[in-house]
Amino acid sequence: MKVDGQSTIGKGVDLTFDNGIDAFASIIKRPCTLDEAINKGEKLLRRAAEDAMRMIMVGTRLRPPMAA
Numbered sequence: 001m002k003v004d005g006q007s008t009i010g011k012g013v014d015l016t017f018d019n020g021i022d023a024f025a026s027i028i029k030r031p032c033t034l035d036e037a038i039n040k041g042e043k044l045l046r047r048a049a050e051d052a053m054r055m056i057m058v059g060t061r062l063r064p065p066m067a068a
Contacts, residue, residue: 025051 016024027048028037037044 023055 025048027044032040
């Protein structure tokens with residue numbers, strides 16, 4: 001994905017899934033310049049990590065209990 005928003009996640013996504021990757025997400029929430037992305041990189045990565053952990057937590061709550 002280009003930082004400038006000219007490309008988005010979507011085109012070719014099936015090839016990604018076909019090669020064993022189950023999910024992915026962009027750390028960029030809206031189109032921005034490369035300079036803006038670099039300057040806000042730490043904040044963007046921190047937020048993306050938090051979002052990923054929240055998704056994992058949701059998944060663990062959806063998992064059925066393991067049989068004894």
